[in-house]
Amino acid sequence: MDIEFIVDILPRLLNPLKVTLLVSIISLTLGTLLGVSLGMIWVASTPRSFQRLLLNSYVWFVRGTPIIIQIYIAFFLLPKVGLNLDVFWVGVVALTFNSVGYQIEIVRAAIESINQGQWEAAGSIGMTQRMTFFWIILPQSARRMIPPLTNELSNLIKASSVLSVISLFELTKAGDAIIASSFKFAEVLLLLSVLYFSLIQALSAATKYLETEVFNFDKADFESGKTFGQIY
Amino acid sequence: MLLALDIQFMWQVLPKILAASWVTFQISVLAVVLGIILGLALGMFRVLGAPPIQTLIQWFVDFVRGVPPLLHIAFIYFALPSFHIQLNEFWTGVVALTIIAAGYEIEIVRSAIESIERGQREAALSIGMNERMALFYILLPQAGQRMIPTLTNELANVIKASSLLSVISVNELTKVGNALIFEHFVFAEVLIQVAVMYLIIVSLLMWLSSWLEQHFSLTQPLQNSPISHFSEMQEIR
Numbered sequence: 152m153d154i155e156f157i158v159d160i161l162p163r164l165l166n167p168l169k170v171t172l173l174v175s176i177i178s179l180t181l182g183t184l185l186g187v188s189l190g191m192i193w194v195a196s197t198p199r200s201f202q203r204l205l206l207n208s209y210v211w212f213v214r215g216t217p218i219i220i221q222i223y224i225a226f227f228l229l230p231k232v233g234l235n236l237d238v239f240w241v242g243v244v245a246l247t248f249n250s251v252g253y254q255i256e257i258v259r260a261a262i263e264s265i266n267q268g269q270w271e272a273a274g275s276i277g278m279t280q281r282m283t284f285f286w287i288i289l290p291q292s293a294r295r296m297i298p299p300l301t302n303e304l305s306n307l308i309k310a311s312s313v314l315s316v317i318s319l320f321e322l323t324k325a326g327d328a329i330i331a332s333s334f335k336f337a338e339v340l341l342l343l344s345v346l347y348f349s350l351i352q353a354l355s356a357a358t359k360y361l362e363t364e365v366f367n368f369d370k371a372d373f374e375s376g377k378t379f380g381q382i383y
Numbered sequence: 384m385l386l387a388l389d390i391q392f393m394w395q396v397l398p399k400i401l402a403a404s405w406v407t408f409q410i411s412v413l414a415v416v417l418g419i420i421l422g423l424a425l426g427m428f429r430v431l432g433a434p435p436i437q438t439l440i441q442w443f444v445d446f447v448r449g450v451p452p453l454l455h456i457a458f459i460y461f462a463l464p465s466f467h468i469q470l471n472e473f474w475t476g477v478v479a480l481t482i483i484a485a486g487y488e489i490e491i492v493r494s495a496i497e498s499i500e501r502g503q504r505e506a507a508l509s510i511g512m513n514e515r516m517a518l519f520y521i522l523l524p525q526a527g528q529r530m531i532p533t534l535t536n537e538l539a540n541v542i543k544a545s546s547l548l549s550v551i552s553v554n555e556l557t558k559v560g561n562a563l564i565f566e567h568f569v570f571a572e573v574l575i576q577v578a579v580m581y582l583i584i585v586s587l588l589m590w591l592s593s594w595l596e597q598h599f600s601l602t603q604p605l606q607n608s609p610i611s612h613f614s615e616m617q618e619i620r
Binding site: 214216327352 | 445446449450451452453454457458461462465542543544545546547549550557560561564570571574577578581582585586589
């Protein structure tokens with residue numbers, strides 16, 4: 152193990168690390184905007200409506216195909232429809248497309264986890280469906296979405312490594328380039344693993360903190376564990 | 384027209400795509416089966432072993448789940464030859480996927496064992512069984528039932544992860560699709576076929592998983608709250 156070499160290449164990986172973080176964070180943000188709106192449409196639609204069928208098949212497609220295929224589709228399809236994007240933005244489109252599929256599920260689960268009694272109580276004091284949704288249901292479910300969304304960010308960081316196949320110069324691609332020029336795979340891969348690992352560990356620590364300290368307004372609800380969604 | 388697909392070409396390459404799907408399926412099943420063996424063994428040590436061993440296994444799990452699968456695959460690909468283990472691409476892929484699958488399966492085994500009500504273990508100990516007997520005769524049979532749907536789901540995840548083996552030239556579905564794209568310069572036809580192939584395989588497994596979940600219905604619901612389930616939902620994409 153060549154420690155000097157590791158220290159030597161570390162600065163060369165900082166820029167790619169920034170690309171990895173940037174592509175993941177932009178995708179998460181766009182994905183959350185789209186995911187929350189589409190998730191709300193899912194919840195608001197009736198079971199056999201057209202919107203729900205469409206959203207269900209979208210989610211089914213995203214969860215049923217590997218991300219590498221989705222990246223290839225974005226990479227080949229976008230120029231075909233006249234969008235000649237930079238490879239970075241192709242990556243953003245692909246990751247966002249992927250992430251939205253998972254986030255619709257997160258939003259749906261969070262909204263549905265709010266007890267039915269909340270709807271009934273709001274209705275009984277004269278609120279309309281829409282008022283109930285925006286003032287009662289959404290604020291409560293937003294709190295429950297935070298941990299899975301932070302978790303989604305670490306999934307996206309891992310998924311962004313696959314963007315190396317379309318030559319986006321992010322962490323994995325940069326590591327590959329160094330391996331190809333120096334033939335020292337163990338050092339490079341170890342360093343890459345440590346970088347990804349610490350990034351993701353930091354994020355899951357943040358998730359834990361958000362979950363237990365910041366978004367935990369009534370600890371009893373969470374501590375009893377099982378009563379999730381039933382306490383109200 | 385974007386969607387003017389060359390149906391004849393699609394028929395022509397279908398046998399290749401099907402053969403490649405079979406390779407994908409074989410690799411994934413092998414990886415999951417080997418992963419289960421490894422995952423069960425390590426998962427039991429994770430529950431019962433000495434504290435240092437538990438910590439080591441937890442590190443392994445965190446490492447596998449915290450690092451992109453692409454890096455594990457690259458590492459195995461480069462590292463095996465330097466240990467003088469010469470495998471062809473297929474078996475290199477199996478080894479890499481096995482390690483990835485095992486990392487996730489240890490967690491499945493652990494959470495299944497820990498989801499068995501505490502009283503079961505205490506009751507077993509109180510009638511004079513030792514820890515090991517309680518694990519093998521009481522906890523594992525009950526936990527095994529609970530693991531089956533999750534493991535089927537895991538197989539679907541591993542099938543998706545196997546697409547990454549295309550970067551080390553394993554001739555599985557993604558690689559064959561890629562080769563066809565660059566050979567014939569048609570992408571829509573090939574990508575649609577490849578995506579549909581994955582959708583079929585993954586959907587069948589997901590469907591099987593939820594069928595098994597109903598079939599092996601739990602006597603007691605899992606005690607994890609949805610929140611803690613979410614935050615442990617580190618997926619392979």
